[in-house]
Amino acid sequence: MTRSPNEKNWFEPLDPSGTSFDAAFEIGESYSGMNVRIPVHVRRSPNDGPTVFVTAALHGDELNGTGAIRQLILDSTFQPTKGTVILIPVLNVLAYDRHSRYLPDRRDLNRCFPGSPQGTLAGRMARHIYDELVSRCDFGIDLHTAALRRTNFPNVRADMTNKSVAKIAKAFGVPLIISNRGPEGSFRRVATEAGCSTITFEGGEVWKVESTICEYIVRGVRNVLCRLGMLQDSLAEPASQSVVGQTKWVRADYGGFLRFHVAPGDVIEAGQPLATNTTLLGQEKNQLVAPFAAVVLGMTTLPSVSPGDPVCHLGQLSPAELQQTRQPGRSLHDSLHRRTKTELATNVHVVEPQDHPFLNDETENR
Numbered sequence: 546m547t548r549s550p551n552e553k554n555w556f557e558p559l560d561p562s563g564t565s566f567d568a569a570f571e572i573g574e575s576y577s578g579m580n581v582r583i584p585v586h587v588r589r590s591p592n593d594g595p596t597v598f599v600t601a602a603l604h605g606d607e608l609n610g611t612g613a614i615r616q617l618i619l620d621s622t623f624q625p626t627k628g629t630v631i632l633i634p635v636l637n638v639l640a641y642d643r644h645s646r647y648l649p650d651r652r653d654l655n656r657c658f659p660g661s662p663q664g665t666l667a668g669r670m671a672r673h674i675y676d677e678l679v680s681r682c683d684f685g686i687d688l689h690t691a692a693l694r695r696t697n698f699p700n701v702r703a704d705m706t707n708k709s710v711a712k713i714a715k716a717f718g719v720p721l722i723i724s725n726r727g728p729e730g731s732f733r734r735v736a737t738e739a740g741c742s743t744i745t746f747e748g749g750e751v752w753k754v755e756s757t758i759c760e761y762i763v764r765g766v767r768n769v770l771c772r773l774g775m776l777q778d779s780l781a782e783p784a785s786q787s788v789v790g791q792t793k794w795v796r797a798d799y800g801g802f803l804r805f806h807v808a809p810g811d812v813i814e815a816g817q818p819l820a821t822n823t824t825l826l827g828q829e830k831n832q833l834v835a836p837f838a839a840v841v842l843g844m845t846t847l848p849s850v851s852p853g854d855p856v857c858h859l860g861q862l863s864p865a866e867l868q869q870t871r872q873p874g875r876s877l878h879d880s881l882h883r884r885t886k887t888e889l890a891t892n893v894h895v896v897e898p899q900d901h902p903f904l905n906d907e908t909e910n911r
């Protein structure tokens with residue numbers, strides 16, 4: 546059943562016994578003076594319970610979450626037995642229409658919360674989202690990807706010092722959780738501070754719907770709802786889960802062309818080669834190495850770099866966590882983890898560090 550988007554009470558079904566309906570709420574006007582609305586799908590149980598939002602494309606070019614939410618909407622068996630789920634495939638419709646991370650005023654909506662009714666375009670839009678969505682929800686899951694020309698291995702970002710946030714972050718079921726409050730003005734941080742415990746998922750690249758990333762998201766959303774008692778499935782848990790507080794981008798020292806030695810999701814030890822920076826003719830300029838034992842959270846997919854360009858995003862592991870991830874047979878228990886690693890590795894050409902076809906004896910004789 547579809548409600549007229551002009552109605553202010555979009556959150557209430559037209560048919561009070563309805564358990565599933567489409568709706569929309571207004572967030573502003575376009576340059577041509579048209580009303581701009583965010584399309585929403587609501588799944589509601591007749592039984593009382595928490596209200597949870599699942600949002601994607603807050604950055605308008607990050608579409609893996611959009612693909613996953615559309616899968617959930619099309620799945621008629623996805624029906625909470627308690628509470629309400631609000632599914633929003635595209636939150637930032639103005640940026641989405643431009644295939645862009647940013648709004649037409651070049652602002653990042655994810656730094657503009659809670660916004661203000663008298664503020665900028667981004668600030669006013671943020672305020673509508675805050676009033677219409679955050680104020681109605683107890684929990685939130687905000688779905689993102691890496692920024693342009695990068696890819697991320699599936700991870701959750703959450704304030705693990707907040708018990709309610711930690712509960713859903715762990716339940717989501719990714720191998721890696723990065724614990725922090727989130728940047729100032731970010732949707733996650735502001736929603737959590739307002740009492741709507743919110744986590745961010747990061748996985749894959751912009752402008753794509755990647756099959757294993759979508760699978761991770763659908764599994765994660767179901768897991769969270771199970772943990773909150775809203776679905777009756779059993780939790781699909783990863784073979785291991787690490788919580789990291791420290792992350793670092795390893796950056797290029799020189800301009801050049803990279804040969805990658807690691808792929809997203811790889812567990813690496815301190816000193817392990819990450820990439821070799823070479824001239825265009827293949828001669829080595831320098832090798833980038835891991836400053837500590839870590840998981841490769843994300844990396845560039847663009848092999849040509851300038852000094853300072855980010856190459857590998859590492860999540861530091863403690864010796865105990867490194868040991869845990871290295872246990873034999875660990876990944877055999879999680880086929881999704883294995884398949885995701887394989888799929889993401891196809892986005893970068895990974896070679897062994899000792900394999901230097903252009904730096905052998907023949908090269909030295911040139």
Ligand SMILES: [Zn+2]
Pocket residue numbers: 603604607689690
């Ligand atoms: Zn994002």
